[in-house]
Amino acid sequence: MKMKSLFLIVLTGLASGLSAQAIFNRTLKLMGSRFDITVVAMDSIKADQYIDLAVQEISRIEKLISSWDPASETSRINRNAGIEPVRVDKELFDLIKRSLAISRLTDGAFDITYASMDKIWKFDGSMTEMPTVEAIRNSVSRVGFGKIVLDESNFTVFLPEEGMKIGFGAIGKGYAADKAKKNADGLRRSGRDYQCLRRYEYLGQATG
Numbered sequence: 001m002k003m004k005s006l007f008l009i010v011l012t013g014l015a016s017g018l019s020a021q022a023i024f025n026r027t028l029k030l031m032g033s034r035f036d037i038t039v040v041a042m043d044s045i046k047a048d049q050y051i052d053l054a055v056q057e058i059s060r061i062e063k064l065i066s067s068w069d070p071a072s073e074t075s076r077i078n079r080n081a082g083i084e085p086v087r088v089d090k091e092l093f094d095l096i097k098r099s100l101a102i103s104r105l106t107d108g109a110f111d112i113t114y115a116s117m118d119k120i121w122k123f124d125g126s127m128t129e130m131p132t133v134e135a136i137r138n139s140v141s142r143v144g145f146g147k148i149v150l151d152e153s154n155f156t157v158f159l160p161e162e163g164m165k166i167g168f169g170a171i172g173k174g175y176a177a178d179k180a181k182k183n184a185d186g187l188r189r190s191g192r193d194y195q196c197l198r199r200y201e202y203l204g205q206a207t208g
Contacts, residue, residue: 026051031062031173054180061176064092067115067167074166078115082162085151093155095175096148099168103145113159115167116142 024039024047037054041047066072073088080086088096099112117139120131131139142164149158159166168175 022047024048024051028055030055030058031066031176033173053183057180057183058176061172061179064089065095065168065172065175067165074168077157077159078165081159081164085149085154085156085158087154087156090155093150093152093157095168095172096157096166097150098175099171100145100148100150102171108145110171111143111145112166112168112171113143113145113148113164114169115165116163 021040021042024041024044026037026039028035028037035058037051039047039050041050063069063072065074067074067078069075073086073092077086077088096112099110102110103112120135120139142161147160147164148166149160150156151158
């Protein structure tokens with residue numbers, strides 16, 4: 001089964017009045033998903049500035065949390081699974097804490113250690129046969145949010161078993177949109193004619 005995802009981000013501005021503003025859109029691929037960014041602004045120049053700001057922040061978050069980028073802190077955590085704790089930026093540490101809190105609330109239905117199964121399950125249409133029972137059993141044995149060891153005094157993260165991995169999926173994309181909103185709020189507080197990122201939506205669609 002192939003998973004498709006769409007993020008819709010709507011940003012609005014306040015100036016002399018909404019009647020003087022127009023709606024501008026840009027669709028692009030970020031963090032492996034389609035983002036539709038809509039801006040209400042006075043003109044295309046301002047709209048492009050606002051959209052570029054959102055894109056820059058989302059791209060920054062992607063570099064921090066991507067498990068595909070070997071230079072990211074998330075990749076360093078995964079590479080050091082079963083070896084040693086990894087000191088990370090407080091921002092990433094807090095996101096992991098937030099993820100674990102959601103895991104506890106959902107009794108493990110949400111679990112960032114699902115990434116430990118990435119060697120046997122592919123959602124890009126490339127799988128031609130089911131993995132063996134033994135392979136499934138081995139990969140599942142590494143899954144479990146309760147295994148993650150956090151040290152708040154040193155901001156370190158440790159995955160105690162070799163082969164364990166974390167991945168943020170949709171929560172990472174939602175977090176990126178939240179951060180973009182905070183940047184927009186900062187513009188509003190600075191007195192510019194831009195209010196805030198009003199909302200974002202995650203639209204997930206599974207297609208066979």
